[in-house]
Amino acid sequence: MITNFSVKYNELLEDARIEAKAFIANTCTGLEPEEMFHYIWTASTQILPALEVQVVIDSNDKLHISTGSSGYVDFRTNPVGIKLPIKCWIHTHPFGSAYFSGTDWSTVNTWQPIMLEAYVLGGENHYGHWNNTNAHELRILEKDGSIRVQEQFRILKGEERGTLRLVRGEEE
Secondary structure, eight states, X not given: OOOHHHHHHHHHHHHHHHHHHHHHHHHHTTOOHHHHHHHHHHIIIIISSSOOEEEEEOTTOOEEEEEOOSSOOOOSSOOTTOOSSEEEEXXXXXXXXXXXXXHHHHHHHHHGGGEEEEEEEEETTEEEEEEXXXXXXXXXXXXXXXXXXXXXXXXXXXXXXXXXXXEETTOO
């Protein structure tokens, strides 16, 4: 049974999603990706209750913004009018860790031919950067200022006796 509390919560959450999208659109239009980080992080963790946010910047510098759950974000409907190639995809991990999940790697692998770069935000001054010229690496700026590299590895099933081996990226 849906309670009045559940209905009210969903209404408030939808209002916050609208506010977060408007906040990003009003503060980030015309900025370079790294200049947007603070505003996107604020929308994800202060306007919204720690929900993922993504911003796709198309080749006309138009922002396509969506909000998700605490651990996943996508476009509920296909973004209308997106102009390829994609200049940049920025998304948040509001739980405070900048890295690419399996879903994130799948996303950049799918869009790599038509996406120039991507960022994952894990907090203020803590983010990962990916670009399509070094597509199997995410360079992560840690909270202490150090740089860590996350590499993508796939596990392939071997032909003999079901052995497994790690393979970097798409190489075999």
